[in-house]
Amino acid sequence: MKERIRLPKLIDKIVSAEEAASWFKDGMVVGMSGFGRASDAKEIPLALVERAKKEPFQLDVYTGASLGPEVDHYMVEAGIIRKRGPYQAEKLMRNSINEGITLYTDMHLSHNAELVRNGIIGPIDFAIIEASAITEDGLIIPTNSVGNTPIYAQYADKILIELNTAQPDLEGIHDIYVPEKAGKGRRQPIPIVDPADRIGELGIRVDVDKIAGIVHSELRDAPALIIEPDEETQVMANHLIEFLREEVASGRVDELPVIQSGVGTVANAVLNGFLESDLTDLELYSEVLQDAVFDLIDAGKIKIASGTSITLSERYCDKVYNNIEKYADKLVLRPQEISNHPEVIRRLGLVCINTALEADIYGNVNSTHVFGTQIMNGIGGSGDYARNARIGIFVTKSSAKAGSVSSIVPMVSHVDHTEHDVDVIITEQGVADLRGMAPKERVKAIIDNCAHPNFKDKLWDYYNRAVEETNNAQTPHILEEAFSWHIEYKNAKKKVKA
């Protein structure tokens, strides 16, 4: 592994994970690499878990986004994490948050770096960064994600590097650009006008004197858990591709727009849908690049795929990382501040595809909270994209829990994306194109096109009575009943449990 440390003076910084872990003090703030289970710090977190068996301590842990089990399972289990941000997606972490044990600041993924810069997150005591190499001039080469690593490295008091010789060596595909602190005459425009533009350096430039330790690691990231799409997911994906095709055909967009697609099964299914379609020369400006992106590259359908992380299932890890030369010139990995930056998203005119937990008849979307109370994962980048998209699309199945619960409700129990930021809703039932519509026009589009047939009458009944009760106001609601669907289901669930 020493040949990966190409700046000789850093060789004597090599330490064991145990030693590095011993430097942490109770109450410290830590910024870690890792975005979508890619490039997570692993050895030091596991050593912290070991240390916690002997003495209790707690840390505030900020990352790029969701991590694998080392942090969001084992560190949680060990009771180490006092506060977590900006995103998580692991069961044990979720439970710990929803039991009031771990504090969780769920935030727009493009905002995290600004909060560090403005002294709201921090002071950061340690940045823990997975890297595949350190170059002759001290650039840190990330592995398969960039996330928030550049900003943590810049602002942390000390830097710990996990030099990983088992994770992919992607030197050359990163593009690291870190904006100046916001402010008049200081911050310049981000000069991306094409998703393929490279505007920064090939690695993360740090003050090498801040590097306190380098730990050797051979742990690989936990692979992405991909659920195969079911029939409804496939139908949703087809609706979406058909909608895009019509947009192009209508001339409303003059070519296939650059696409952002969220994480998970639907996103994968949508991208897979392009495989069979006649749409070609796809350009992605996205967060996480999943399996389907690489099938599309294999099929010659991708011009460029820009993201902040590559998150693959086990099978695809081997396929991609053992043949990276086949893919490298189609890929750019950027800091999440740039992959999710409103400035770039709006300029490029993205079509953005994200997932809703539930949507209401006026087009407000809940992507985070069950019953408005229990967090699922977090808002992630969905707000960065939806607000600034040329077309902001949310997908959800029209019902959940084996058809017993409608995903289209009178009023969402938590709002992540307001009526102003939701352009299109797609379920397996169809497409509601809400752009330019007043609230009452949206009701018809959403119920008629997106609600499950079993719930349409009930939704119309609520709306019609709300119109009557409010004398046909701008946004008719019966506040006494707005959450009755949630309450009914919650009580039924309680009964079953009892």
Added chain:
Amino acid sequence: MKERIRLPKLIDKIVSAEEAASWFKDGMVVGMSGFGRASDAKEIPLALVERAKKEPFQLDVYTGASLGPEVDHYMVEAGIIRKRGPYQAEKLMRNSINEGITLYTDMHLSHNAELVRNGIIGPIDFAIIEASAITEDGLIIPTNSVGNTPIYAQYADKILIELNTAQPDLEGIHDIYVPEKAGKGRRQPIPIVDPADRIGELGIRVDVDKIAGIVHSELRDAPALIIEPDEETQVMANHLIEFLREEVASGRVDELPVIQSGVGTVANAVLNGFLESDLTDLELYSEVLQDAVFDLIDAGKIKIASGTSITLSERYCDKVYNNIEKYADKLVLRPQEISNHPEVIRRLGLVCINTALEADIYGNVNSTHVFGTQIMNGIGGSGDYARNARIGIFVTKSSAKAGSVSSIVPMVSHVDHTEHDVDVIITEQGVADLRGMAPKERVKAIIDNCAHPNFKDKLWDYYNRAVEETNNAQTPHILEEAFSWHIEYKNAKKKVKA
């Protein structure tokens, strides 16, 4: 007025308002100048009202933002407006919307131009534009606002100009820059890095062959209605200035940041507060420039004030417009797409001050809907600013209706700004700095610092019981009671009426 038409071939386009009004057909879509009761089209709307007395017809009317009575009172009264966007603030228009007569698409003010470009609003049949002059090379010089006029002029099939010789002649202070359609390799960065930067032309460049008529007007805008700040407003303004002073003192911001301040009494009071403070060299990058801005210029405290409109009370109109040479070099008026553009707002690191109707214990803000149903005005630019601000501040008095209603509630009845976009809440009680906080941390900050003492116990009671009921979930709520405060007040109001 002919000397104001400096492109001779346009002289023969002069027509009466009546004639211009006769060209409109039922169902047409119209884009009008006007932002915050400044630069409204007036003669043609009034002629349309006259025409409607003889034959019924309806139009969809989009503007910059709120207009004075010609459109949002008289045209509404005449039943002419089928659909309205993107903002309004007149009583009769509000009633018409809340009685289900006029459809209203309330949208982010920076998004409106994109919807025109993308073919969602439109095709636009007529743009009606108030101007103070047309230059030798066909540039249209707006009066005291720019708003959406450039985009309507660009996309409208035909243009009607109200050449107004009574409204202020502000030639030289406008800066008209219209982005290309979003898209890869096409749209370029907006090159503003300082609020004083001028990046465009001095007037609106149009296809002069589209100018169908020029109507002479001597009608002045309805003046702004400024309510004198009461004691509580003054206290809020003082809290805000003290908060800013501490931000600078703490080093979190390294100089007084550029400021955006919303419309109305609080905004005016805040700016007036700067008059007595030691803060100087103020820079504004805002929407509406109100009376207080000009007092600050008189006091030598303003370096630059950039906005999209100048909206003054009657007294200030005379003071400012009769001495415009005293103010001109401190002023820039831009299209609202630029004054409100996320790209520029985030780059400049603005501190943004906007008004809430109500806020909840987790920091979600309702700025538009009473009881979640009746619209007040609209979201306006508040979302453009709050989402992208370095510090997004919302101000509201802690109680309304003579103290009988708390503005801090368990759950807001409509969400315009989610917990992710609200950094600071200020009431006359104090300041809740929510940046970086998890939901539970926010509860304490908001109730302790911002709620009215009469409601604190009741808020804590709700929260504590919600914690118990949800087993201390991420965002404890009792859905059965979340709106009980609204319902209680609504029923009490009904009782009084009955």
